[in-house]
Amino acid sequence: MRLTRRHLLASAALLGAAPLLPARADASRTLRILVGFPPGGGSDAIARLLADRLKDVLAMTVVVDNRPGAGGQIAAQVLKSAPADGLTLFLTHDHTISILPQVVKNPGFDPARDFVAAGGFATFVNGLAVSPGTPAARFADYVDWVRRAQGGKSAVGIPAPASTPEFLVRLLGRRYGLDLVAAPYRGSAPMMADMLGNQIAAGIGSVQDFIENHRAGKLRMLAVLGAQRQQALPDVPTFAELGLAGFEDQPYYGFYAPAGTSEAALARFSDALAQVVAQPQVRETLTTMGLTVGYMTPAQLTARERAYTRVWTRIIRESGFTPQ
Structure with a gap:
């Protein structure tokens, strides 16, 4: 953040x-x-x-x-x-x-x-957010956009290589039949800069990295990990709600x-x-x-x-x- x-x-x-x-x-x-x-x-x-x-x-x-x-x-x-x-x-x-x-x-x-x-x-918890230029209001919209408008392939920013967000990118790709490619950054700050500038369509990182810009309407968080919705983000569903269990810890x-x-x-x-x-x-x-x-x-x-x-x-x- x-x-x-x-x-x-x-x-x-x-x-x-x-x-x-x-x-x-x-x-x-x-x-x-x-x-x-x-x-x-x-x-x-x-x-x-x-x-x-x-x-x-x-x-x-x-x-x-x-x-x-x-x-x-x-x-x-x-x-x-x-x-x-x-x-x-x-x-x-x-x-x-x-x-x-x-x-x-x-x-x-x-x-x-x-x-x-x-x-x-x-x-x-970690979560998935999309850049302002990505036309997706919900997670299902994002999956559909990658599949139809991007030919099934898209890059997803992550704050570090071989991190929890990278494994989530891999899992999401397999689960939804998409070719999602993790794009590693040296921390969340440069990743956020590229997301806000529409240089990359989506990113996965900790909630604290995204929350201020989500509240300001500069990007949109579509889903978070964890067993329940976050107190600070009651409008954002968990991946478990969307059918992707196993990431509640x-x-x-x-x-x-x-x-x-x-x-x-x-x-x-x-x-x-x-x-x-x-x-x-x-x-x-x-x-x-x-x-x-x-x-x-x-x-x-x-x-x-x-x-x-x-x-x-x-x-x-x-x-x-x-x-x-």
């Missing part, structure tokens, strides 16, 4: 009224939050929103360090080599932790060995630290995250972005990650995908 400057400023003003529960002052140190995608996308906006609140709760400087490329792989490698002192964390979602190790032969990191969960804060957002980070450092950050997520204004803003907000302890985030990884390991194997 490409948040406008006005949107971000408004969010910051809204959050500024939140009550603070400061932790031990540590102004001499800086907490670095790694983000594996470029500025302007959904993950970057979320990181900056949380960083702004964490700095007050932790009473220290918090900076966002964008390390875009390879679907978060570069940022993950940076985390692996970072000191295990509690001052470098990786804000990421399912793709880097659960999917990349299944689709890349040598990703340069092993989440189970190299990382430790520091706390989670939300789940979300929801991806997650969380923070990870280098392996070897002390329990005390993890507990301090996790407690601060819990305080931030509990603030009504934070919850409201993240919900507006399309997230289902809910604090997860490190153990709860680990359990969700492992369950999600098991589901997608099976899906990836059944798809016949060969790790690159």
Whole structure:
């Protein structure tokens, strides 16, 4: 999601009224939050929103360090080599932790060995959206348009190669007898730019990437994954409603630290995250972005990650995908 400057400023003003529960002052140190995608996308906006609140709760400087490329792989490698002192964390979602190790032969990191969960804060769903120039108001219209007007073949943008959206593109193609080709981008921001410019007819990504432009009528979301319709998008049906079941498990957002980070450092950050997520204004803003907000302890985030990884390991194997 490409948040406008006005949107971000408004969010910051809204959050500024939140009550603070400061932790031990540590102004001499800086907490670095790694983000594996470029500025302007959904993950970057979320990181900056949380960083702004964490700095007050932790009473220290918090900076966002964008390390875009390879679907978060570069940022993950940076985390692996970072000191295990509690001052470098990786804000990421399912793709880097659960999917990349299944689709890349040598990703340069092993989440189970190299990382430790520091706390989670939300789940979300992916969805399909079409560009303003694509004449489809419903998912059935989109399928019919590809079949009749495009000769059965069309490109679908995805924010990273070998990602959950790519496997959904493959599944949709098989399910509806279409030749859908996944077109990978380096993050959601450049994908959104091409969609808004009608350079590509459709895209699959997280709800938070699309929701603002959907509300503004600049593109149209046609379907979302998940077991039920999203609170922020009550007008958009689930793929399960459309007859495509099996994608109800929801991806997650969380923070990870280098392996070897002390329990005390993890507990301090996790407690601060819990305080931030509990603030009504934070919850409201993240919900507006399309997230289902809910604090997860490190153990709860680990359990969700492992369950999600098991589901997608099976899906990836059944798809016949060969790790690159």
